[in-house]
Each structure stands twice: as structure tokens, then as C-alpha cells.
Amino acid sequence: VSTIADPSLAPGGERKIEWAKAWMPVMNLVRDQLLEEGSVRGRRLAVILPVEPKTAYLAAMLAEAGAEVAVAFQGVMVHDDVAAGLAARGVEVFARHGSTHEEELRFFEEVLRRRPEVVIDDRADVIRLAHTTHPEVLDDLIGASEETTSGVLALRAMEADGTLKVPCIAANDARCKYLFDNRYGSGQSTVMAVADATNLLVAGKRLAVIGYGWVGKGVARRARGLNAEVIVCEVDPFAALEAHHDGFQVMTVEQACSVADIVMTATGTRGALPPAAVERLRDGALLANTGGIDDEFSVPALRERAVETRRVREHVEEFVLDEARSVFVVGEGVVVNLSAGEGHPVEIMDLTFSVQALAARHLLLHGRELEAKVHLLPHEIDEGIAFRKLETLGLEIDRLTDEQVRFRQSWEAFS
Amino acid sequence: LGSTLDRSRILDPTLAEAGEERIRWVARHSPVLNRLARERLGDGSFEGRRVAVVVHLEAKTAYLATLFAEAGAQVVAAASNAMTTQDSVCAALVRRGIEVHAVRGASADEFEADLLAAADFEPDIVVDDGAELTTRIVRRRPELAARLRGMSEETTTGVLRLRALAADGKLSFPAVAANDAWSKHLYDNRYGTGQSSIAAILRLTNLAGAGKRFCVIGYGWVGKGLARYAEGVGGTVTVVEIDPVAALEAHLDGHRVAPLAEALPDADVVITGTGTVEALDAAALRHLKDGALLANAGHHDREIDVAALGPGEEVRDGVTRHDVAGKRVYLLAGGHLVNISGADGHPVEIMDLSFSVQALSAHLIASRDLRPGLQRLPAELDREIARTKLATLGIELDAETEAQRRFREDWTL
Numbered sequence: 134v135s136t137i138a139d140p141s142l143a144p145g146g147e148r149k150i151e152w153a154k155a156w157m158p159v160m161n162l163v164r165d166q167l168l169e170e171g172s173v174r175g176r177r178l179a180v181i182l183p184v185e186p187k188t189a190y191l192a193a194m195l196a197e198a199g200a201e202v203a204v205a206f207q208g209v210m211v212h213d214d215v216a217a218g219l220a221a222r223g224v225e226v227f228a229r230h231g232s233t234h235e236e237e238l239r240f241f242e243e244v245l246r247r248r249p250e251v252v253i254d255d256r257a258d259v260i261r262l263a264h265t266t267h268p269e270v271l272d273d274l275i276g277a278s279e280e281t282t283s284g285v286l287a288l289r290a291m292e293a294d295g296t297l298k299v300p301c302i303a304a305n306d307a308r309c310k311y312l313f314d315n316r317y318g319s320g321q322s323t324v325m326a327v328a329d330a331t332n333l334l335v336a337g338k339r340l341a342v343i344g345y346g347w348v349g350k351g352v353a354r355r356a357r358g359l360n361a362e363v364i365v366c367e368v369d370p371f372a373a374l375e376a377h378h379d380g381f382q383v384m385t386v387e388q389a390c391s392v393a394d395i396v397m398t399a400t401g402t403r404g405a406l407p408p409a410a411v412e413r414l415r416d417g418a419l420l421a422n423t424g425g426i427d428d429e430f431s432v433p434a435l436r437e438r439a440v441e442t443r444r445v446r447e448h449v450e451e452f453v454l455d456e457a458r459s460v461f462v463v464g465e466g467v468v469v470n471l472s473a474g475e476g477h478p479v480e481i482m483d484l485t486f487s488v489q490a491l492a493a494r495h496l497l498l499h500g501r502e503l504e505a506k507v508h509l510l511p512h513e514i515d516e517g518i519a520f521r522k523l524e525t526l527g528l529e530i531d532r533l534t535d536e537q538v539r540f541r542q543s544w545e546a547f548s
Numbered sequence: 549l550g551s552t553l554d555r556s557r558i559l560d561p562t563l564a565e566a567g568e569e570r571i572r573w574v575a576r577h578s579p580v581l582n583r584l585a586r587e588r589l590g591d592g593s594f595e596g597r598r599v600a601v602v603v604h605l606e607a608k609t610a611y612l613a614t615l616f617a618e619a620g621a622q623v624v625a626a627a628s629n630a631m632t633t634q635d636s637v638c639a640a641l642v643r644r645g646i647e648v649h650a651v652r653g654a655s656a657d658e659f660e661a662d663l664l665a666a667a668d669f670e671p672d673i674v675v676d677d678g679a680e681l682t683t684r685i686v687r688r689r690p691e692l693a694a695r696l697r698g699m700s701e702e703t704t705t706g707v708l709r710l711r712a713l714a715a716d717g718k719l720s721f722p723a724v725a726a727n728d729a730w731s732k733h734l735y736d737n738r739y740g741t742g743q744s745s746i747a748a749i750l751r752l753t754n755l756a757g758a759g760k761r762f763c764v765i766g767y768g769w770v771g772k773g774l775a776r777y778a779e780g781v782g783g784t785v786t787v788v789e790i791d792p793v794a795a796l797e798a799h800l801d802g803h804r805v806a807p808l809a810e811a812l813p814d815a816d817v818v819i820t821g822t823g824t825v826e827a828l829d830a831a832a833l834r835h836l837k838d839g840a841l842l843a844n845a846g847h848h849d850r851e852i853d854v855a856a857l858g859p860g861e862e863v864r865d866g867v868t869r870h871d872v873a874g875k876r877v878y879l880l881a882g883g884h885l886v887n888i889s890g891a892d893g894h895p896v897e898i899m900d901l902s903f904s905v906q907a908l909s910a911h912l913i914a915s916r917d918l919r920p921g922l923q924r925l926p927a928e929l930d931r932e933i934a935r936t937k938l939a940t941l942g943i944e945l946d947a948e949t950e951a952q953r954r955f956r957e958d959w960t961l
Contacts (some may be wrong), residue, residue, distance in 0.1 A: 152864050155839075156755060186754075317758040319783055325747050333577060334895035336739045337941075359743055359781025417576075446573055478756035526759070 135238065137218040138213040146218025150193060151187040157483040158525035159185075159518060160194055161542050162308035163490050167198035172494050174199030176428035177273075179249035181241070181259045182280065184228045184473060187482035188220045191253075191489060203247050205240040206255070208232030210471050227476040230233040251493045251500070253304075256425070257284035257291075264296055273502035276300040282315070282346075282401050282484075283425040288507050300503035302492040304485075307510040307520040311347050314485045318477035319399070322470035323423035324359065327395065329447040330463050330473040331419060336360035341389035344400035344424065345372040352397055352423055353381055364389045386410045395419045397469075398429040400440035400535025406430035410413075411438065416458045419449075421469040448473035485516045556648045559635040559664060561771035567640030568605035570892075571614070576902040577646055578608075579940035580933060581615060582687035585907035589619035593915035597621045600671035602663065602681040603651045603906075604632040608899035610641050611677070612906060617646055621673075626678035628702075630654040631849070631881075633890040655664055660684075667692060673913050674699035675906050678847050679706040679713070686718050698913035704737065704768065705823045705847035710922050722918035724909040731927040731933040733769050740819070740898035742773025745845040746781055749817060751891065752866045752880050753841060757781025763815035765808070766771035766822035766942045767794040770845055774819050775803055786811040792845055808832050817841045819886075822850035830856035837876040843886040852883040904933045 154161070167173050178200045181186040187459045188204075197200045204219060205227040213230050220226045225247070227240035240538045241259050245267050252274065254260050260277045263270050263492050276299045285305050289295040304310055328335055340361040342349045353376070365376035377383050386406065390396060391413040398405040401424050411434075412422075422429045438444060439452040445461070453459045464472035477485075491514050496503075523530060533541070552822045553561055570932065575582070576863045599621045609625070625641055627633045629913035636749050638648045647669065650661035663681055665825040667689045671887060674696065676682050682699050685692050698721055701707055702836050705726050713719045728735055750757055762778040764771050775785045775798070787798035787805050810827075820827040823846050830853055836842075844851045860868030866889070870877045881889040888894075894902075908929045912918065936937035938945065948956075 148863065150756075152867075156861075187856075317782060318758060321750065321757055324930065325750055326894070328743065329751055329891060330746055332573070332892040332896055334897040335743060355781065357780070358778070359777065385960065445569065474751070475754045478750070478758075479754050480756045481758075 135216075135226040137226050138221055138244070139328075140217050140220060142214040142286035143217040143221040146175075146186075146189070146212070146216065147221065148213035148218075149212075149215055149224075150189045150218050151473040152453050153186040153479050153482075154194075156479040157190060157486070159483045159487045159521045160190065160490065162521055162525075163487050164198050165471075167195070167486070167490070168444065171199065172393045172498060175201070176251070176497055177201045177207040177247055177249045178203075178493060179247070179252040179259065180204045181244070181252060182256045183225065183255070184216045184219070185210065185212050186215055187476065187479055189215045191486040192219060193222045195490060195493070196222060201247070203244045203249065204228065205237075205259075207237050209406065209467060219369060225287045225301060228535045234454045238263045242267070245270045247443050250275045251495050251496045253280070253489050253493055254278065254284060254348075255280045255473060258285040258503070260299075260301065261287065261291075264291065264298060270485070271298050273493040274299050276302065276496040278302040278304045278489055278496065280489065281425045282307055282311075285507065286401075286547045297424070297505050297507075299505055300496065301507050302496065302498055302510055303507050304492050304510060307492075307515045309515050309522075310485045310488045314477060314481050315347035316351035316354075318485075319348045319352070319470065320355040321425055322474055322477050323397065323421065323468075324355040326469045326474035327419060327421050327463050328359065328396070330446065330469075330496060331461075335395075336366045338394040339364060339392050339396065340395040341393035341404045343385075343386055343389070343396065343398045345369075346399065346401065348401075348423055350379075350397040352399055353379070357381075361395070364393060387413050390414050390418070393418060395421070397421050399423045401425055401431055403428055408438070410433070411435065411454075411460075414458070419463055420466075421463040422462060422466050423469060425468065427467045430466060432462060436463065466527050476484065484518060484522060487521075487523055488515070491518065549675075552645050552647055553642050556638075556641055556642050557651065557665070558638040558648050560713040561639050561642060561871035563636040564639040566645040567607070567610070567636035567638070568635070568643070570634070570637055570692070571610050571640055574607045574896050574899075575613045577896040578611060578903075579728060580900045580904040580936050581611065581907065583940065584933065584936040585904050586615060586618070588911050589615055589907060592620070593911060593917070594619035596664040597673060597914050598669060598671045598699075599623050599673045599675065600666045600669060601625045601675045602628050602666060603675065603677040604629055604893060605638055606632065606634045606893055607637050608893070608903065610637045612644055612903040613641060614644055615907060616910070617644065620838040624649070624666050624669040624671065626650055626662045626681070627654070627659070627745060628680045629660045629885065629888075631884040632893065634829045638812070653873070664688060669892065670695075673909055675702070676700065676706060677702040679709040682710060682723070683713065686713065693720060696721040698724065698918055698932050700724040700726045700909035700913065702732075702902070702906065703727050703823075703847050704733070704770075707922070708823065714922055719921055719932060721920050722913060723913065723922045724918075725922055725924055726902075726905045726909045728934075729905045729930045731930050732902045736894060736898050736902040737769035738776075740773070740894035740902075741770045741845050742777035742799075744891065744894050745774060745843065748887045748891050749819070749843050749880060750781065752864070752886070753878070755841075757783050759783070760816040761786065761814055763788060763811045763818045764803075765818065765820045765891075766846065767791075767798045768821065768823065769824075770821035772801075773844055774821055775801070776818075778817075783817070786815065809835055812836055812840075812842050814838060817843070818844050819843050821845045822851055823847055826849040828852045832858065833872050833877070836872060836875060836877050836927045839878070840875070841878045841880060843880040843884070844883050845886055847885070847912065849865065849882065849884045852877065852879070854883040878881060901933060905930070908933065
């Protein structure tokens, strides 16, 4: 039995889930495969992801393939209509927009009480909960698959200190995930969310991206696509050099803040905008977070520093720093494509969630043979997703000829 | 205030605060209007003038209307398109003492009545979009046309209609082609429409731009912007044109150029930006592939032959699915201007330039006795807008050297 805000919202949510389904051809192929082979039939799965149309379709298609699925998530990223639509499809949902921290803990415990065999997790929240306060669920838990860069970091830390008791697949580290989701998905949706939320022009603006990982690369590229002048800030010399060779300006955060019209953080860590950098910000600067954690830059610190704050548009808050200077936070400092938009594009999530569904399948079939470590998704599975995506796009590619294969395998090839 | 409200037709005056919030955001990001236009308009030439502003009624237009009122004019505002009106902004305008005739989603009859109400306000000066009010004054209120000091036109489409009016001998008053000012069409039509239309398409669908095949119909300033921004979000572009010069330009800009029948079968997204009607007609629709998205970025809701699509089912807000010869085709924003029916329209900074052109055009009409007929904004005013914009950005320019001036002026050198 689900705990959701309002079951009567189901038709609106159903419509959104159907739209996602229509643009997820690889997921539909994966569903057919799971259904046909019966690999998830009767198995207990937990899906811990933002409750929006694309994740809802992941949960729904696993249920269609015969799994018993329970879903939970924190309230900030829950669409109540989608939660209702999902519940109406026979998935147990524990999530409502605006839930309290205590409720969220209860929601996660509800999911764990169902003794899931595999958890598809986000930021490793439920895996950590299972290992700390609910070790009784670990016997039934075969393994987990993790969605985010920051969650994978946490799992590796658990592995390193010997805490991790079940095998985990770093879904984030599959090529069909990070190459597309982190780069094109975050790039398009976060830059567009800032443009949409402000109704401002990007062309000619100086846009600073802090962090040049896959997300930062995507943001920089899409910002350039909208005719911005892009500045990259890094701590890693290789990434900084890469940014330089990609034709972007490279400078320190403080230097960037003193010239930027828009600052976007994509670091995956905290403290991206230290107080000294905030002091350099120009009047009118827009700040947004595109990274996986909610406090890449500290909105509370900004609030404390500000002499006055006010909401100026639906997703935009003004922080008056002094008489001559205001800065504007877009999307509350939470990842801006979800807080001020609808998240990643559907087709990108078709790839990401195919990775997740097949990672869950792999754990169900082979998890008991795997060590309690962080594993990559097997290469053939990753590659299989890419091939299926190409096929649904009607794109053909070449294969190595036998001679080329021989050349690559033979060290005497030059003789 | 009561009487302004009584004379107006708006949805709900209690929405005013939300509209005010939007207008304040616009004011903050409109440095050229705040500096140049406000100073120019305030010279007394608008005292007692009657101005009609008939442009998409959202926050940027509202701010322009407010500046005329601030300069001492009596102002009426009506919508140039029934689907793009923001009711909260209308409420805020009424609270600011401006008469408004506009409700979002007005029927054809209501839309007509609103425009005639703006005509019956008896304006001296019309700031028009698509020549919607001007053509109605000429046809339905010819006695007012005779008294009109002048009008200023926002769009390519409107300028075309004014040319037709002139050819017919009916343009008996001054008409400034604001659209043809560099400070307008080089930025508004290209970057403004480009960014906001592509963003609206992605937002309305939650789909990816990367890897999509875009077909852009029309390669004027709007089409150029659409093509550039479609590439900017990772798409590839095919351009459809009827003009050989524009087609060649598209080719050299690196786009594929093809006739409609060849461009449509593999297009994922088709966008019209032609300024005319039936750019996508019934015959063309048959070439679309399954799953194609259709959007219009041109002035009218007639660029796509919506009737030929047959009945549609709304599958997302602003997206209807149609069955065209057994294929699923998705129409965005009902074929209305996608950037403004689906969202807030052009970026604020772009409209700061466009409306500075409109403000200086209206000022010219208010302060001088212009000759009847179609005319451009004088180049010096146009350059002054660009110069002011650069100054507000803190961008400095070089000046021609003495040697360069001599070379330019003396052909014997």
C-alpha cells in the first residue's frame, strides 16, 4: 500500500509517464527482454530515485516485467501526480512532495521492510541506511546499483574501510551513463533551466563553470552553443589543460567571479564558492548548481551574508550583498535542472535507466557470485545498450575486418 | 483606478502583484530603455498624446507601455496575439493606470473586439505588431486613419503588410519600420527568436537537442537564429528556402539545403520561420516521419496548416499528437509562436534593444511631422541605441583614425 499525496492525481501522472515511455525505445526493448526471459519475475526491487516521469517509467517497466517494485524518495524531487500515476500502475510508492525528514526516513524504512533483493540507489542513501541502522535486511539483499558520481564515491569509501557487505554496481561509471547523462543531459537541461527561469539572454554573457568533469564539459559546451563566453575553473591540471585546448578561458574561481554574469557549479563537492569569491561577484550575477549534491555552494552562508533577500521570480531569489550589489540564486542552490526544470531529457534517461535495469538484472542473476565490492557494469552489457540505441536511431556502424582484428592481436604485425 | 479598470477588459485584477514582479525583473534588465529611451521620451513630446501599444502582452511590452505613460501619454494596450497574453501582467498594467483590452485565450471575436476597443481609444500613435491594429484601423475605422500621427511596426510580417497597404494607396500616414532597424532585426529576430524558440521546444517536450535532425523552413534572420541555436544544442540542420541567395548563405553556413519533400522525411523537429502562410501545408505533412515534432517560430499561427493535421490529443501541456497518414506527429503550442505561447518569449535584454527602437520611433512620430508612408528609423538613432547598449555592457570601441577617414573620403588617395 502506497503513501502518496493524492491518488486522484493519477491521470495527469499517467500521461507524463506515457510520454516518457514513447521516447524510451531502448527501455522498451529491455522490458521485452526481461518479460520474455522472466529474469525479474517475482523478484523484490527497490527504486530510490527522484519521482518524475522517467524514473517512474523505470519502476513501471520493471513491474510490467513481473518484479515487485517499491519506490521512495525525498520530497523536494517528488512530482505528486507522477507518484499517483505510478501507484495506479501497481508499484508501491512512498513519497510525497514537501515531506519532512522524519517522513523520508520512514519511507526508506518502509522500502527496506519489503526486504528488497536489489536496490537501485541514488547517492547511496538507502545502502548506507541498510548498513548502519538496518543490518537485518542485508541477508536478503543481493546487491545495489548506484546512479550518481557522489554515491559511487561513498560506496568506494565503504569498500575501503571494510563496511560494504554486498556487491554494488557503479551504474554511474557505465559509459552509456556518464558519457551521455552527465555531459549532454546535464549540459542541456541545466543551461536551459537557467535561461528559462530568468528569461534572460545567454548570448554575450560571461558564464563561469566551476568543475570540468563530464558535467562541467557538458555545461561549457551547451553554454557556448547559446553564444556565451565560457570560463572554466578547475583544481585538476589535466582537466584545466583540457578546458584550455577546448578553447575555453581558464582562471581561478575568484578571478572568474569578478567578471562572470553567470556562475554554475559542477564540482560534486562542497565549498565551490568560498566567501572571498562571493565578495568578488558582480552586481546581477546569477548563481546555479548543476552538481550532484545540494550544497556545492552554500545558500545558507549567502543568506547570512546578505543584508536582505527576496524572491523576484518563481525560481529566482535575490541576495542583496550591499547597496550596489545583488546576486541571484536560480533554483535554491539545488541541482537546477530538477529544481527549476523537468530534469534530464527523456532520450538521455533511456540510456541511463537501461543501464540501471540491466545492472539490477545482472545482480539478480549473478550477484551471489560477486564480491562485496564496487563493480563496473560488464562491458558487453554496456556495449549492448549502445548498440540497441544506435539501432533504434536507425544508425549503422562498421565492424573491424578480420584482417584488422588479426593486426590488433598480433605483435608481429609490422614484420 | 476604478475607472481604468471599468474601461478595461482583463481576466482578474487581483493578479496584479505577480505581474508587477515580472515587470520589475524586466526593468532591472533593460538598461537601454532606462537610460536612453526614458531620457528621450521625457522631453515633453508625449504630454497629452494618445498611444496604443499592440504587442504580445507580457512583461517586456508592459514595461514599454509604462514608459510612455510615465512620459505623460495616455496609453491603451491590447494583444497582438490572443495566445500570448499574460493575465497577471495585464492586471499590473491596469493598476499602473493603463487601459488594457486582453485576456489570454480570447476567441477570434473577443480578440477582434479588443483590437477595435484599442482603435476606439483614438490613438495618435500606434506601436504595432504584425500591423494588427493598423490594418484594422484602415479597414474598420478609416476616419481614425486620417488623424493618425503615425505608427511603428515591430515585425517582418507587419512590414510586409504595410508595403501591401502602401501599394494599395492606403498608407496615408507615417509608418516607421522598427523591424528594419539594425538594433532590432539583427538581434531580436536572430538571437532572441533563436534562443527562446529552441529552449521552448526542449522545455515543452523534455527531449534532447543532441543528435536531433532539425529542419528549419525559411532562412531569414529568424531562420538563421533557429539554425544556429539548433546546432548549439547538438542538433544537425537542414534549411528549406525559396530564395536562392538565402539558400546559398545557408549552404556556406554549413547547413544541408534541400527542398521540403527531401528535408522532411528524416527530420525529427520541423520549425517554420517564413513570415508567410502554409509553409507546412497538407501536401508537405505527408512527408513527415513517425514521431516528428512541429513548431512555429514565425509571426503567425498559419505557418503550419494546423487544420490539415486533423484532430489531436493533448499528450503533454502544449503538445498535441496527430495521426498523419498513420504516423504520429506532435504539434507544439498549437502552431502558435512557440517561444511565447510556451513561455515568456524573447529574452529581456533583446527586447530592451527592440523596444528602445520602438520608443525612439514613437518619439520621432510624437515630436516631428513625418512624411506619410513607410520609412526607416534614422541610422543615427539606430547607432545610438547600439552605442548605449555597448556602454551599459562596459564595452569600449575604437574610433576611425584620421588616415582612415581621409582614405574613405578622398578617392584620389
